[in-house]
Amino acid sequence: MPKDHGIGASSKRREDVRFLTGRGRYTDDINLYGQAYVHFLRSDVAHGTLNGIDTSEAEGMPGVIRIFTGKDFEGVGGLPCGWQVTDKHGNPMQEPGHPILAQGKVRHVGDPIAAVVAETAAQARSAAEAIAVDIHELPAVIDMRKALEPGAPKVHDDLDSNLCYDWGFVEENKGAVDEAFSKAAHVTTLELVNNRLAPNAMEPRVAVGDYAAGTDDSTLYTTSQNPHVIRLLMGAFVLGIPEHKLRVVAPDVGGGFGSKIFHYAEEAFCTFAAKQLKRPVKWTCSRSEAFISDAHGRDHVTKIELALDADNNFMAIRTDTCANMGAYLSTFAPSVPTWLHGTLMAGNYKTPLIYVNVKAVFTNTVPVDAYRGAGRPEATFQLERLIDKAARELGVDPVELRRQNFITEFPYATPVAVEYDTGDYHATMDKLLIMIDRDGFDARAAKSKEAGKLRGLGINCYIEACGIAPSALVGQLGARAGLYESATVRVNATGGIVVMTGSHSHGQGHETSFAQVVADMIGIPEAQIEIVHGDTANTPMGMGTYGSRSIAVGGSAMVRATEKIISKAKKIAAHLMEASDSDIELKDGQFTVAGTDKSVAWGDVTLAAYVPHNYPLTELEPGLEETAFYDPNNFTYPAGAYACEVEVDPETGKVKICSFAAADDFGNVINPMIVSGQVHGGLAQGIGQALLENVSYDADGQLLSASYMDYAMPRADDLPFYQVDHSCVTPCTHNPLGVKGCGEAGAIGSPPAVVNAVIDALHRGGMTHVGHIDMPLTSARVWTAMQG
Amino acid sequence: MYNFEFAKPTTIADAVEALGHEEAQALGGGQTLLPTMKQRLAAPATLVSLNAIPEMIGVCLNDAGEVCIGGATTHAMVVREAAAHYPALAALASHIGDPAVRNRGTIGGSLANNDPSACYPAAALASGATIKTNTRDIAADDYFQGMFETALNDGEIITEVRFPVPQTANYQKFVQPASRFALVGVFVAQFADGVRVAVTGASSDGVFRWTEAEAALSGDFSKSAVDGLSVPSGSMISDLHGSGDYRAHLVKVMTGRAVAAAG
């Protein structure tokens, strides 16, 4: 029977009460007394020298308080990059400055040039229109390969070239990999693009800066996935505000998908300007502005090769990727195509030799950084498309080719530096094949054919490294931060509990699922537990939510803190019952002395902790509050098998998704309903990437897909009813809950299934010349590919 | 958005007068105009709403058997009230935008705007409709004059659109995946005296009649009649959603489908 509360129960999301009834409190709902508004004047050219900014007319416009330009930020730090990648020669990456407002040059459409603070948002915007900017336009570099050509215009004049780094992984393996290729019985090669995406969280970014002159305290309200990280980066590197004088609040946040991890110029601006002007300063991003100021995702161009022996065993993989950084290094940008991508190139397969080369490139485009999956979708897409192509070339069943090469023994150390603790890839594949009725495919295909449609089936596996991340390891890899998580469990006198977590929920449902864990551990109702997050003033230093890390890392910290609570509570209970604490058992919120009928309730113990009349004061402090920090000793490795069935209209190239099935192994599952929801959302984004979404620039760096008129977001009727399953469980071996994380899987695993299915459909329709089609597989692209 | 004055007349005469003022502009459903104003790309001094003029709202049949639709009639009302008289037209209206757009947007606004990807222009042109304004009647063949260009003069408003009802008709819309306007839309209408085929979404000259198809279909109203034809791709729109060649191809496919569906 399914559980009705605690771990494993599909408890209803308590946060939805406020989200679904319009009672959420988002950053834009925060309005402070005396608040002014800022409007950013942004570059409308991709590349140019900033000769002059004339603000004289604008300054006289109604309501204008002050106009800031790059000059006002000389002496203020630029936006820092949180990860330093070392190139294949052992040199640090090229790291350009990233000013809050453009200094000397503009480098992408959307680069902020000036900031007008006025009494109203409309006045600020009107004044911004009156600013005269003298820009000498320069040739822009948009295409990565062209950006790397000798003599290409440089995005940053003070760097040697547009190459951020040339990364080889594992460089020492390169010789052996090349040798394996020279001996291979078969080599499959694929060139592909991983299309650039705009993250499009439902809530655009907002920042409100506030300054208390009486105490010299600064506060920033912002749409962030990690308020402590913003406090650290902005306080220490940009504005020079010590952390005890800076509070960052990320209240209800309407989706992030990675784009709200990073520290952005607008946040620093509002905090800075509030102090300068002694007034709160607010910025609300418009959707149009989001397209040119939120960090984009993906944008890789890759050549990948697979060497197989005569028995179809994978011998070696070699990849060559160009990864777009955009015009500046966003906070974690350098890590995405390297440590979050190269380390996943083994996939679910025991390929002994792998070499990954990544050239990160500066272009005159919006910065690119982590977006749901971050690096892992890129790795999965290449590998799973490649294996499909290999199976086709070899004339073998793509599922069998995968199965033959599955890793089956754990722990498994890949040749790309990670160690999978556990998994069972046959189990998820078995499950998937049952879910999709593979045997019935031919009959379904025949039916489609009668209707004039080509049906195709695409299957793939995926693996991801989540639960980010062991601090010592990432430190060696160039991270300039630790990646532990924290929790404080505060038990009140009457037994209610407040958990203050360093994780941040922006749609994931932590307020529900985290409460389930603590309720389960103590044996009290979930309603007695409140989860608090998002405010540096009342939560312990935490690293926030991304990389499917919250339950695996944040949840583990909470478990550790709760264990400390239980341990202390048992001591108090032992005192109350005049027993030894080693004899105390806690079940269903009752402490009993083992083997007796003596018991005290949870509430008796919590009351005694705060009203310590009868209390072991000589041995224990009163109160019941514990904090734990948890640093994982490995990543977690969720994995699974996905399948997509499509119908292609041969006359128009239009792709319809008929069904999509996902069999995931997330380890133990806290709330199956929430997990299914996470998978659904990820699948929508993955299918969106595969069929619809594309950030498109013209050769001059103008953004062509600058609104929803041209940037196609998936809608409900673009998507099928999903079949999702997470009943295959190999618990994580190194965290207390045995959990792996589920936030990104859907987005990571789904694009190759869709593309594999379309290619399958075309081949079944006789169009065997179509080796690959780059995403998104719009009807126009599919039709064009079909023409040969 | 900049500040503006707002007028809500209740008669056509008052509306015309209000539109005589400097920088006054008609407001239909605002589904095109308001987003443009929000982006500060349009800044009328006065908006003259046409939504409170009873004589401009509604669907009826006139003595000639034409479906007459008031210029300020919403798409949603056309869906409901034209269905019995002209099902293909009601079906077209039912696929414009989303419910919010259909409940606000108007036929007059759509035809006045003449977006090259809009749906109504194809229906009006294929039906040989008459665009009635406060001053004159304009035949659809004379009305559409290129992308966003029409025969309307400044301050002239569409008060009614009269659609002759064909024996059979169908509109096939192949959507642009982001905007869901027509990447290519083809309206085929078969009248006793011949077939008219109007194409939207495809051409950089805006909605046009595909006369070769009309000739072929007037002789043989079947899908195969257009098989041998081809649409020149020269003047076709080529953009991030599809090449001119693709659009030209779709024109033919959608025409065939419209014929098949019209039966």
Ligand SMILES: Cc1cc2nc3c(=O)[nH]c(=O)nc-3n(C[C@H](O)[C@H](O)[C@H](O)COP(=O)(O)OP(=O)(O)OC[C@H]3O[C@@H](n4cnc5c(N)ncnc54)[C@H](O)[C@@H]3O)c2cc1C
């Ligand atoms: C999300 C979305 C999706 C859409 N999808 C589609 C689609 O799939 N197919 C499609 O065809 N359209 C689509 N549209 C456009 C929609 O049909 C609009 O209703 C239409 O383009 C404009 O009509 P309106 O009444 O809103 O005009 P408004 O926006 O009010 O006005 C548009 C222009 O016409 C003028 N005008 C308005 N009424 C009159 C009149 N009676 N006489 C003279 N001039 C007038 C105005 O001054 C203005 O210049 C979509 C719009 C949106 C917002």
